[in-house]
Amino acid sequence: MDYSSSGKMLVSVKKQRRSIVLTPALIASANNPMCDAAQNSIVRNNLRRQTLSRMFEAVDSGLLTSDVKRGFLEFASTTDLSYVTGARQLKTLCGHAVQVPAFSGEGAQQLPPSTVGSVCPVHSLLMAESSSFFDALIKYSRNSNLQLPYGECGFLKQEINEILNAMINGEDAIAVREDNCVDLYQAADYLLYQDLRVKTLDYIKEQCTRNLSLALDIWAFSEVYYLPELNGLAFDQIIRSFPRAIQESLWPQLEFDMVHRLLSHPGINCSSELAVLDAALRWLDVDWPKRSAHGESLLSCVRLGLMNTRELGVLMQHEMLSRFPSLLALLKSFPNVPPNLLDVYRRNSDNLAFASTPREPHEAVMLFGGWCQEFGPRAACQVFNPRANTWTMWSPNASRPSNDIGQVERRVYSGCLVVNDVLHLIGGFDGERALNTVSCYNLKTQAGWYEGSCMIYKRYYVCCASIGSQMFAIGGHSGETQDRCGGRLDSVEKTSVDDNSWLPVSSMRTVRSDAGAAALNGRIYVAGGFNGQQYHDTAEVYDPATDQWSFISRMNFCRGGVSLVAMGNTLYAIGGNDGQSRLAVVEAYQHESEGWVFSGRLRRQKSNLSTAVLEGGIMVMGGWSDQPTVGILSTVEKFNPTADGATEQLADLSYAASATSACTIAGRELIKRYLGNQLLRASNPWHVAASPAAAGEAAAPEEINSEPEGSTDTHFIQSSQDADLLS
Structure with a gap:
């Protein structure tokens, strides 16, 4: 003002x-x-x-x-x-100040010298303004010298100087540190000092993300003292970073009931149950004579029904498992498990479905639209659950009245970005015309699709990327065929989630449609594409600070219909068309001095595919292939750059599609809204799935996910005898 x-x-x-x-x-x-x-x-x-x-x-x-x-x-x-x-x-x-006994300590030097170790006069209205606790206390107290319950609340005695200093000079005058953040939070919570409580809570959340030892410490502390807000914050971070959290030195020091509750939790973020096994054995091994009585309960937290043959072999060969003959006998007789051995799980788990129910994912992939052989552009959304290895199909005719994510319009060759929990489908082609519209969907409010601001140009075969809250639409095809490039564009435009319009920025140095784009280290990279006459092996980078495009090293292959993915500090060019055939080779770009280097191969040659980063790998979905036969693909594979470019076969899409667009969504509670009963579906030997009719669902063919090819080598198959036993 x-x-x-x-x-x-x-x-x-x-x-x-x-x-x-x-x-x-x-x-x-x-x-x-x-x-x-x-x-x-x-x-x-x-x-x-x-x-x-x-x-x-x-x-x-x-x-x-x-x-x-x-x-x-x-x-x-x-x-x-x-x-x-x-x-x-x-x-x-x-008209008077309230006197509160002050204490010497780290915060004392920030107060007037006369207050240290004696009383600190603080203006009553300043206290009442900051704290609802003092507001009520002052109104109903006749004494100007307030006595706080230091004996019962030690955190007040430790932090009162800094609290009073904040009331005098504002919250910015207080220093929140790792050694005082919990005491400050308790004091602010006790005194109903809302501004300071929020400040300390934000600090603790940020520190727990970086320091899992602190998260474990706060979780254990908040179990003893009733601090539900801190407890939930620390626990969420522990299950989100579970494989790293169990490596901390504080892990074996936790109490049994906390360890058991954590290992039983469905939200543990681990791709393999071997991590749960490792957590249990590390805790038991610290003091085996005293903790051996808890061994059977903790090992029963390992969901055997989710383990493949390799993982089960690792489990059976573990030295400590020999100390549990009942569990070892259960594994050796699997899948023909005698009823008496199943009692091990019955008495340590709420039900047998626990042993096979997939954990809840913290990341999932959404795939939109796609060109289908029979239907042309498709109006649908598919959601991939990495824990259950299944796809949930959402479409306009799906029986999902509580969620309208499937009401998306028909759209292919579009861009897909998630910014601030809002999903944006940018441009594309609806089967009749090129689009300049942007369809938006707020993943948290679930209020339905709405139209964002339209782009300046119509664009399909467009590539998109985002930096912070800014979104960029790059190149593509305008749908016009009369200009010199046959409608293909070199123009680029941007918008922000806070703006209501698109603005032009500098054009690329090359006309490109069918290119790939990704953001890395605050800059936009574009690679490959087609200019109407030739496929490109060139790549260029855009610097928003200077609004300039610059060429970088050429790729080893020309690539149209390519996907460019940024993961870690590296760019990956995946698939594409070199003008003669589709490509399976993946090449990576990290430094200008190294240029583009070979990084691996896909299982099939393909172009016009979709990609999304998921749990340390890159999902490659659908596309168009000419190997071994020409056609649209329903196959999905996960490319792992850290494993010498190895790929993993995943569950097929609900329908074969190319020219789709995809994104990754994060947040366990958010994802649960879009997976439906897929949280309970998995190919495993312990789980007897209810029929669609029993679950109250319409058994629409498009909503029934078939088992991926080759899955019998990955999971055990349950006999009908075992099904009767478990039911």
Whole structure:
């Protein structure tokens, strides 16, 4: 607020059908009570009693900014207000300071020397403004010397100096550190000091993300003292980073009930149950004589039904498993498990389905639209669950009344970006015309699809990337065929989630449709594409700071219909068409000095595919192939750059499609909204799935996911005898 601005009325506060005018002089005085000239200005203006009384009503009503309010209260406490109506009440509120015993410590040097080890006079209105606890205490206390319960609340004794300093000088005056963050949070929570509570909570959340040892420590501490907010925050971070958390030195020091509760939790973020086995054995091995009684319970947290033959072999060969003959016998007799051995799981698990129910994923992939051999552009969304290795189909005719993610329009060759939990489908082709529209869907509110601002140009075969809240639409085809490039574009435009329009930026150095784009280290990279006459092996980079495009090293292959993916500090060019055939080779770009290098091969040659980064790998979905036969693909594979470019076969799409668009969504609770009963579906020997009719679902063919080819080599097959046994 500009306190020096001219004008009669800065704030009008309506109260009891009357209003007051806060003049610039009054607000300047309130903001700076130490300014004698400003105070004299108020005296010279001879403010009426009623006006000043209304000023206090404005303060109480919360219509002033915190700085103006704080300044006015300071001014009021140092000014003779005896002529004001209701002066006795005003004196009670702002005419004295409340004395709180202060303690020496790290925060003491930030207070006046006279307060250290004695009492700290803090203005009562400043305390009441900051803390609802003090607000109530001051109103109903006749004593100006407040005694806090230091004996019962040690965190108050440790942090009161910094708390008082924050009340005097604002929250920015307090230093939140790893060694005091929990005590400050408890003090702020106890004193109902909301601004400081939020500040410390944000700090703790950020630190727990980086420091899993701190997360474990806070989780254990909040189990002893009832701090549900801290408990949930730390626990969520532990299950999100489970494989790393169990390597911390604090892990074996946790109590059994905490370890058991964690290992049983469905939200553990691990791609293999071997991580759960490792966590249990590390905890048991620290003090085997005392902890051996808990061994059977902890090992029963390992969901055997989710383990493949290799993982089960690792489990059976583990030295410590020999100490549990009942579990070892269960594994050796698998899948023909005698009833008496199943009692091991019955008494340690709520039900046998626990042993086979997939864990809840923290990441999932959404795939939109696609060109189908029979239907052309498809109006549908598919969601991949990496824990169950299944696809959930959402389409306009799907029986999912609680979710309208499937109401997406027909769209192919479009871009797909998720920014601030809002999904954007950019441009594309609907089977009849090129599109400049942007369809948006808020993943959290689930309020349905809505139209965002339209692009300047129609674009399909478009590639897109985002940096922060900015989104870029790059190249593509306008649908016009009369210009020199047959409708293909070199233009680029951008928008922000906070803007309502697209703006042009510098054009690429080359006309490109069917290119790939990705953002890395604050810059946009584009590779490959087609200009109407030839396929490109060139690549270029855009720097938003200079609004300039520059060429980088050429790829080893020409690639149209290529996907460019950024993962870690590396770019990967996947698939594409070199003008003669589709490509299976993957090449990577990390440094200009190294250029593009071979990184691996896909299982099939393909172009016009979709990719998404998922759990340390790159999912490659659908596309068009000419090997061994020409056609649209339903196959899905996961490319792992860290494993010498190896690929893993995943469940097929619900329908074969090329020219799709895909994105990764994150957040366990968010993802559960879009997976439906796929959280309970997996190919495993322990789980007996209910029929669609029993589950109350329509058995539409497009919503039934078949087992991926080759899955019998990965999972055990349950006999009918075992099915009867488990039911």
